[in-house]
Amino acid sequence: MGLKPAMRQALSLTLLAWVLGACAQEQAAQATAVEAEQAPDTADSRYGFERPSRDGIGKIYMGREISHVMGHLGAGWLERPEREREERTDLLVENLPLAPDDVIADIGAGTGYFSFRMAQRVPEGKVLAVDIQPEMLDIIEARKAETGLGNVTAVLGNERDPGLAECSVDLALLVDAYHEFSYPFEMGRAIARALKPGGKLVLIEYRGEDPRVPIKRLHKMTEQQSQTEMQAAGLSWVETLDVLPQQHFMVFQRDEACAAGAAAES
Numbered sequence: 001m002g003l004k005p006a007m008r009q010a011l012s013l014t015l016l017a018w019v020l021g022a023c024a025q026e027q028a029a030q031a032t033a034v035e036a037e038q039a040p041d042t043a044d045s046r047y048g049f050e051r052p053s054r055d056g057i058g059k060i061y062m063g064r065e066i067s068h069v070m071g072h073l074g075a076g077w078l079e080r081p082e083r084e085r086e087e088r089t090d091l092l093v094e095n096l097p098l099a100p101d102d103v104i105a106d107i108g109a110g111t112g113y114f115s116f117r118m119a120q121r122v123p124e125g126k127v128l129a130v131d132i133q134p135e136m137l138d139i140i141e142a143r144k145a146e147t148g149l150g151n152v153t154a155v156l157g158n159e160r161d162p163g164l165a166e167c168s169v170d171l172a173l174l175v176d177a178y179h180e181f182s183y184p185f186e187m188g189r190a191i192a193r194a195l196k197p198g199g200k201l202v203l204i205e206y207r208g209e210d211p212r213v214p215i216k217r218l219h220k221m222t223e224q225q226s227q228t229e230m231q232a233a234g235l236s237w238v239e240t241l242d243v244l245p246q247q248h249f250m251v252f253q254r255d256e257a258c259a260a261g262a263a264a265e266s
């Protein structure tokens with residue numbers, strides 16, 4: 001016996017509703033799983049998440065997707081002989097505002113390429129070479145033994161904190177590293193707190209505005225984006241030097257006084 005048209009239509013609608021309901025439940029379950037996985041970050045509305053692009057981690061800060069960290073197997077690239085000519089790393093070091101007794105933090109130091117060059121300019125001071133990869137710190141320790149430059153100290157930081165004492169640093173240098181920080185806000189605040197009042201953060205990033213710079217998109221930053229993010233960390237922009245062929249040389253400063261009990265070293 002055939003079903004009446006009205007009954008057939010009702011059954012079809014019920015079936016459709018069941019299928020749609022099941023799909024919605026499946027989607028909700030997937031969304032809950034993703035949320036649970038990202039719980040520590042989604043609790044903090046600073047970060048967004050999307051499907052990762054090829055060079056990124058899918059985590060968004062102030063409209064910018066954060067890039068992958070360059071692994072320690074890329075150490076050879078950081079030390080390539082042509083780097084000085086291509087990036088004019090000599091000019092980079094020359095233009096840093098350094099005094100002989102300064103305390104410098106080289107954050108995301110990698111192999112210590114800049115740490116050891118700066119160490120020679122602060123014979124009465126010291127360089128804290130911070131990285132999150134122990135393999136990079138091993139390279140720095142080996143180089144320290146080889147060069148005899150005793151004023152470089154390797155410091156193991158973590159993704160959110162470079163582990164620097166409050167109000168202890170005259171200059172923080174970040175070369176080609178900040179765009180990799182998976183917690184840029186937390187790192188920015190921690191670095192700002194580690195600076196002495198008037199202390200400088202020099203941020204070096206490949207120019208995101210310049211298509212001629214042959215570097216992957218997420219490994220570059222625009223000046224505007226950099227300024228917005230440094231301001232969010234509590235630092236004020238001082239100047240941008242036009243001295244490097246491929247990178248911005250951006251100088252920021254801590255204006256805040258130190259909290260009581262966190263006396264700045266002289």
Ligand SMILES: C[S@@+](CC[C@H](N)C(=O)[O-])C[C@H]1O[C@@H](n2cnc3c(N)ncnc32)[C@H](O)[C@@H]1O
Pocket residue numbers: 069070078107108109110111112113114130131132133136157158159160161162174175176177180181182183187
């Ligand atoms: C592309 S390398 C640049 C190294 C060095 N500044 C140079 O220019 O030769 C970036 C480095 O930043 C480090 N890094 C990434 N996230 C970090 C974080 N949250 N704190 C400290 N170092 C970090 C990586 O482990 C890597 O060694």
